[in-house]
Amino acid sequence: MKPDQAPSAILQLVDGPRDMRFAMTAKALVRQREEGLAMNDITAVNIRKVTRYREGGEDELEAEVKRLEVEAERMRKDEEDGGEMEWAGTGSRVWRERVDKELEKKDREMGKRRRARVRR
Numbered sequence: 001m002k003p004d005q006a007p008s009a010i011l012q013l014v015d016g017p018r019d020m021r022f023a024m025t026a027k028a029l030v031r032q033r034e035e036g037l038a039m040n041d042i043t044a045v046n047i048r049k050v051t052r053y054r055e056g057g058e059d060e061l062e063a064e065v066k067r068l069e070v071e072a073e074r075m076r077k078d079e080e081d082g083g084e085m086e087w088a089g090t091g092s093r094v095w096r097e098r099v100d101k102e103l104e105k106k107d108r109e110m111g112k113r114r115r116a117r118v119r120r
Helices: 020-035 041-051 057-080 091-119
Strands: none
Touching (some): 020 041, 020 057
16 A cells, blocks of 8 residues: 555456457468468467466457357358359458458457547
8 A cells, every 4th residue: 555545546458359450360271281382470479468467368269269260161151052152263252352341340359449538
């Protein structure tokens, strides 16, 4: 306790379940594995960042990658069966298009939030 009785707070930075860098790193790993690409420096750095202080971080990241791979496979099957999008060649291309649309939407939302903060 401070001798002057001034209010104080203790802040703790934590990773939330909706951590954007964690999700994007997992998606990058899925894409690299699907396309047989080598690990690039940026992805390696992001893996270190998202797993470093997270208890069981590497296992959690791998679980998210597996979940995304299963989801991508399910989407490919839906498309083959006449789902909402016509089959467009390779499943990874169609999946990437959906991911790109999702990321563009999130970027627009984040931009709106940033602009709102700047106006305050």
